[in-house]
Amino acid sequence: MLTFEGVVYSQGAFSLAADLSVAAGKVTAVIGPSGAGKSTLLHGVAGFVPQTAGRLLWDGAAIGAKTPDRRPVSMLFQDNNLFPHLTVLQNVGLALTTGLRPSKDVTERVEDMLAQVGLSGLSTRKPAGLSGGQQSRVALVRALLQDRPVMLMDEPFSALGPALKDEMLDLSVSLAAGRTVIMVTHDPNDAVRIADEVVGVVDGKAWVPLETSAFMAQPPEPMKNYFGS
């Protein structure tokens, strides 16, 4: 369980408050209007935005002071998920090693995972030689190979067309089964499609998660504007 005990993340003049728990092993969507603080919440968990109050706990242990790579999280960013100057193999290999010449063992594991998402034979290409959907798969493979219990997704598929986006969401959830997935989205349909629970974020405050159907039926009061009801 990921627990926010009176946590405040501050970025310049903006701050986001969260006092809630996210269930382990489930998919949680973070929904809210632009500028409400969805990304701040996610980047705070990942360790990129300074935490100015409270405690962040994973399975009871405080992780708020750890550097990004020591936290139990992997992250898919909105863009720039892949280094354009590195091959697919090197990009994914960085999940397992900090070298650019992955060992045989690492190469095999990377190729295995690539095959699972239908990217066999593409490991020597650079990102520019891949389609948008293929690039997303490579980034997903790397996040999975980092093998962290929490996977954070900051609208990584928002540049894809609707059908491809749905396909990628389904693929992510099925491959990440058993992990805790927290996904930012501005599209309620994404939440309905894959999320077990929903955290609403409005005006710098994250609300306690509700089960998706319950959330959709009756969103928290300040979010009603956002849904237009």
Add this chain to the structure above:
Amino acid sequence: MARRALSIIAALVVAGAVIVPVAAVLWRGGGITALSAADWAALRFTVWQAFWSAAISVVLAVPVARALARRAFWGRSALISIMGAPFILPVIVAILGLLAVFGGNGLLNLILGPLGVPKLDIYGAHGVILAHVFFNLPLAVRLILQGWLAIPSERFQVAASLGAPLFWLLEWPMLKRIVPGAFAVIFVICLGSFAVALTLGGGPRATTVELAIYQAFKFDFDLSKAASLAVVQLVLGGVAGLIALMLARGDMLGAGLDRVVQRWDGSRVIDAAWIAAAAAFLLFPLGAILVAGVPGLLDLPASIWPATLRSLAVAIAAVVLTIGLALPLATRAGEAASLLGISVSGLVLGTGLFLLVQPYVRPSDVALPVTLLVNVLMSLPFVLRILRPGIEGAREDFGRLGQSLGLRGWALWRIVYLPRLRRPMGFAAGLTGALAMGDLGVITLFSRPGEGTLPLVMYQLMGAYQMEAAYSAALVLVVLSLGLFWVFDKGGRVHADV
């Protein structure tokens, strides 16, 4: 932490390399009370010629830039590229080219003489200004062209549909913003002019402070006079440099000038005339070097080749050192430290270093290392200008991804930053190499006969009236300078995935 320490060390090294020689100069100068009438004349001339060089360059650049901004024609982008070349063209080569066109036996006198026009003489104050305009007109054109192209084309469309006066509505406000900065940058560049004054100036009416430092040093061996003059140059360059820094806008080496704004005003013929005149002014001297230099290539004096090797060695060492220092210095504080180097002139640094090493070694023994050091310090500000946006961009785009993957320290640089910086690094290395290859500055103070760099040997050939050999040496020098630039710049582009 390690990176921070490295940055601080690099900044201290650079600041020290500038401040210690300057302190040595100040210490030996003993105040600026000792200025003679000739020294005051040099100070007046320096400011006067810099003012007129900058004014003429900027005033002529406005119609040329406007013509380039609104006319599309064959060779336009090539011409704009060539306008970037004077920045890396060895000064001495350009001067020889100007001599071939405007000199006593030059092209112009050859044509105008029979028509009864009195003979033009390039030596003297107007020659110094002519050469400065040759170098800085293209720079001014590029700076002002950037301003023109930064005006959104929609505004021209709106103005055209309203029949509004384009100049007062759109162009005058832009010029008011851009021109003072362009003027100031060129003014500062011309204040530090040495090689131009050395070759075309001289005498009581055309001596710059830099040239006076050289003469005090070389002919009178009057160290305290050289030091006093160095202090004068320091104050002059420092004050003007600060003002220029505040006024300067735009990117001196900017790319992306190949857009044309569609407009419905102005005379096609007049624009063509401005463009043709600017192109001729630029291309004739360069063409003259080619024409005059090729025949003598086969019987160049043997002294050329060791000098060429020395110049290449200095240039390549300057590239390695400059880039090596620039990477840890690519922060705001580092850039500020490096700017010290640009406000101080090469001859002031050279004088200081001379005073420092003189008690221990013969200065001529360290002529090349001193030339190298001065070139590194002079190139650093430009190189940092080029590299910093690249490093900041890479940090912005990939910093968090790198962190989340646990990349730090050297691994972060090797895997993320260096590959992202290939293009700007190639460009910066090319610039440094070409500038060092063509530098004719501090080497004139130190060098022993027979141990000069290629620009110095070329200058000596000119002084000995061996003009054919000088033209051929110029050709070798310009090919190597531009070649160095091309090789490094290309190296940064090949396989660079953006």
